[in-house]
Amino acid sequence: MTNVISEIKKDFIYNLLLKGERADGRTFDQYREISIQRDVIRKAEGSALVKLGSSQVLVGVKMQPGEPFPDSPNRGVIITNAELVPLASPSFEPGPPNEVGIELARLVDRGVRESKAVDLEALCIVPGKQVWIVFIDVHILDDCGNILDAASLGAISALLCTKVPASKFGLGEDYILPIRDLPIATSAIEFNDVLMFDPGVDEEAIANTKLTIISTIEGNICGTQKSGTGMLKPEQVYRIIDIACEKAKEIREKFLEA
Amino acid sequence: MDRKVVVPGDLLSEDAKRSGEGTYIRNGSVYSLLYGLANFRDKINVIPLAGKYVPGPGDNVIGVVKDITFSNWIVDINSPYDGLLHISEFPKRIESDDMSKYLRIGSSIMTRVKDVDPTMKVELTLNDRKLGQIKAGQVIDISHTRVPRLIGKGGSMISMLKKELNCNIFVGQNGRIWIHGGAEDMDLALKTIALIEREAHTNGLTDRVVGFLKTEKGARS
Amino acid sequence: MDETDITFFKDGLRLDGRRADQLRPVKIEVGVLARADGSCYIEMGGNKVIAAVYGPREVHPRHLQEVSRAIVRYRYNMASFSVEERKRPGPDRRSYELSKVSREALEPVILTSFFPRSVIDVFVEVLQADAGTRTAGINAAAVALADAGIPMKSMISSCAAGKVADTIVLDPMKEEDNFGQADLPIAMTPNGDITLMQMDGGLTPDEFRRAVEMAMKGARDIYEIQRQALVNKYSQLTDPGHVEAVVQ
Numbered sequence: 001m002t003n004v005i006s007e008i009k010k011d012f013i014y015n016l017l018l019k020g021e022r023a024d025g026r027t028f029d030q031y032r033e034i035s036i037q038r039d040v041i042r043k044a045e046g047s048a049l050v051k052l053g054s055s056q057v058l059v060g061v062k063m064q065p066g067e068p069f070p071d072s073p074n075r076g077v078i079i080t081n082a083e084l085v086p087l088a089s090p091s092f093e094p095g096p097p098n099e100v101g102i103e104l105a106r107l108v109d110r111g112v113r114e115s116k117a118v119d120l121e122a123l124c125i126v127p128g129k130q131v132w133i134v135f136i137d138v139h140i141l142d143d144c145g146n147i148l149d150a151a152s153l154g155a156i157s158a159l160l161c162t163k164v165p166a167s168k169f170g171l172g173e174d175y176i177l178p179i180r181d182l183p184i185a186t187s188a189i190e191f192n193d194v195l196m197f198d199p200g201v202d203e204e205a206i207a208n209t210k211l212t213i214i215s216t217i218e219g220n221i222c223g224t225q226k227s228g229t230g231m232l233k234p235e236q237v238y239r240i241i242d243i244a245c246e247k248a249k250e251i252r253e254k255f256l257e258a
Numbered sequence: 259m260d261r262k263v264v265v266p267g268d269l270l271s272e273d274a275k276r277s278g279e280g281t282y283i284r285n286g287s288v289y290s291l292l293y294g295l296a297n298f299r300d301k302i303n304v305i306p307l308a309g310k311y312v313p314g315p316g317d318n319v320i321g322v323v324k325d326i327t328f329s330n331w332i333v334d335i336n337s338p339y340d341g342l343l344h345i346s347e348f349p350k351r352i353e354s355d356d357m358s359k360y361l362r363i364g365s366s367i368m369t370r371v372k373d374v375d376p377t378m379k380v381e382l383t384l385n386d387r388k389l390g391q392i393k394a395g396q397v398i399d400i401s402h403t404r405v406p407r408l409i410g411k412g413g414s415m416i417s418m419l420k421k422e423l424n425c426n427i428f429v430g431q432n433g434r435i436w437i438h439g440g441a442e443d444m445d446l447a448l449k450t451i452a453l454i455e456r457e458a459h460t461n462g463l464t465d466r467v468v469g470f471l472k473t474e475k476g477a478r479s
Numbered sequence: 480m481d482e483t484d485i486t487f488f489k490d491g492l493r494l495d496g497r498r499a500d501q502l503r504p505v506k507i508e509v510g511v512l513a514r515a516d517g518s519c520y521i522e523m524g525g526n527k528v529i530a531a532v533y534g535p536r537e538v539h540p541r542h543l544q545e546v547s548r549a550i551v552r553y554r555y556n557m558a559s560f561s562v563e564e565r566k567r568p569g570p571d572r573r574s575y576e577l578s579k580v581s582r583e584a585l586e587p588v589i590l591t592s593f594f595p596r597s598v599i600d601v602f603v604e605v606l607q608a609d610a611g612t613r614t615a616g617i618n619a620a621a622v623a624l625a626d627a628g629i630p631m632k633s634m635i636s637s638c639a640a641g642k643v644a645d646t647i648v649l650d651p652m653k654e655e656d657n658f659g660q661a662d663l664p665i666a667m668t669p670n671g672d673i674t675l676m677q678m679d680g681g682l683t684p685d686e687f688r689r690a691v692e693m694a695m696k697g698a699r700d701i702y703e704i705q706r707q708a709l710v711n712k713y714s715q716l717t718d719p720g721h722v723e724a725v726v727q
Contacts, residue, residue, distance in 0.1 A: 309628025
């Protein structure tokens with residue numbers, strides 16, 4: 001089910017937008033307040049609760065030894081899943097992940113994988129036989145918009161505090177999972193040629209185009225996704241990229257590198 | 259007449275006033291909405307080569323009863339939208355219990371679209387002497403996009419066919435055509451309609467149809 | 480295997496003899512399926528993809544109906560024999576995602592408001608895969624939609640650019656995709672409105688821009704081929720002797 005938004009609300013947001021304003025008083029490229037709590041789940045090897053405004057996402061990382069994929073015998077495996085559980089939004093329904101959930105999980109995965117944040121070769125235990133499998137599980141708790149950026153931030157935050165549970169499996173001493181990059185996803189919606197970063201749930205409902213840019217420490221782009229049924233001009237894409245890389249840098253410096 | 263094959267998005271004119279059927283206006287210019295044949299007259303119309311029939315009020319159509327409810331026959335009219343024939347639109351007063359005695363599932367009817375609401379609820383009627391159940395003859399399917407050519411300008415083509423072919427013909431806007439006549443006449447009618455469907459988008463069609471009928475009839479006698 | 484193990488360029492040309500900014504050969508046929516309302520077969524390099532469009536037609540199940548417009552469904556499916564290692568039949572997470580973004584690439588140009596409460600189904604079957612199946616699928620689907628008589632504001636054309644051996648290349652083939660540094664597929668209107676954009680790998684913002692521009696140029700070339708294929712189908716429909724209008 002899609003979020004139905006009333007005409008009145010739509011007009012309200014639209015009229016604000018013409019004045020250069022947003023309902024919560026933010027500027028167009030301003031993120032809501034971010035807070036990250038790490039190690040919130042004892043049973044997980046790593047975890048993080050990310051709050052982005054009122055949106056809340058919990059990410060847990062579990063690790064266990066397993067078999068490598070035949071085409072990469074000396075590399076660990078990352079498996080990312082996302083649950084859009086019905087407690088998080090009236091529009092989420094129980095059941096297997098729908099395409100929105102699958103897209104979200106694959107984008108979180110894309111950021112971690114393509115930035116090479118996790119050194120997969122370091123996760124090899126016995127080449128061809130045994131490697132570490134890293135399960136990144138994303139639980140959306142409260143969808144007040146832009147859960148993708150929150151989930152992506154949650155994944156890298158959880159990985160940063162992940163302890164490889166080697167002793168549990170008789171494989172030596174536990175050690176901190178080495179992380180080599182800090183990918184940050186930043187999303188903007190486009191509406192009447194206005195680009196709004198970190199959209200709230202109502203803003204998401206009026207726009208029909210969103211572009212997500214995932215960028216690395218170096219300021220390079222390691223993942224992109226346009227979603228929604230609208231269109232973007234190349235100039236809009238380039239503008240989003242410029243702002244996205246800058247925002248990502250701010251978030252990274254403030255929350256991950258500290 | 260200037261004609262051209264176009265695809266969706268082709269620029270047709272920079273004069274917005276020339277926007278006709280199958281076109282749209284963007285920034286004051288006229289573009290094609292469809293893959294089809296653009297006719298450039300005062301207005302530019304694009305005739306599609308394919309597509310589904312969308313019912314409009316007043317259309318004559320041929321339908322097949324696919325379900326019966328308490329007071330409606332639900333009628334397949336070769337469209338994304340089923341037609342509803344309410345019991346009160348049957349030419350004589352009947353009881354709900356008797357509905358299937360008059361029109362059964364599978365019955366074909368010549369009917370007319372009475373009304374279509376914005377959500378595409380389609381109401382049909384049989385309240386006209388020309389309308390009713392089909393009990394004899396043959397129904398053939400052509401693409402509904404060819405129907406305007408089969409009817410011809412001001413009905414010229416279809417009147418000519420009825421006269422020359424010595425058949426009853428009922429043309430449904432939904433591309434279903436009923437033909438009733440002698441076996442040989444019906445056979446020729448089928449061939450002629452096939453010709454019109456095949457060559458609908460060419461110039462000089464009427465002349466070729468007249469020529470075709472002449473040759474075929476000549477061969478017969 | 481690592482990207483360093485492969486030589487992607489020889490005498491300035493790619494493994495298959497192309498220049499960096501050159502498309503693979505593209506072949507498009509319109510109306511290849513009898514039952515579908517519209518259809519298209521496309522070959523883009525080693526990709527062989529067929530697309531069928533059904534509808535607008537009734538929506539089943541009914542609760543999916545939208546009162547004021549048609550819904551669009553897009554099913555991207557890979558035949559199990561289309562890839563080197565047999566693919567398990569049926570949808571996987573990748574195909575769900577590709578179906579979603581491909582649908583969203585086409586929906587912006589479809590006049591869905593013309594057909595309330597109905598569905599337009601697009602089925603894309605990848606018969607042989609050689610990198611770029613989603614772009615091939617979108618190209619075929621756009622042609623099949625036109626062939627089905629669906630009203631659209633414009634066509635949609637899709638093409639990818641990639642990065643191999645630090646060079647931006649157009650329309651990557653399998654080896655370049657597997658061992659390359661980045662892949663950036665886009666879809667757009669002939670006007671340059673982007674309706675699909677994905678990327679994975681690593682690009683600097685400047686490389687990103689160059690890749691977008693290159694992919695857009697590729698999409699424009701593909702648009703011309705799509706258009707020609709549709710025009711050609713028309714001339715086959717009627718005896719050419721009877722067509723007095725000049726087909727451009």
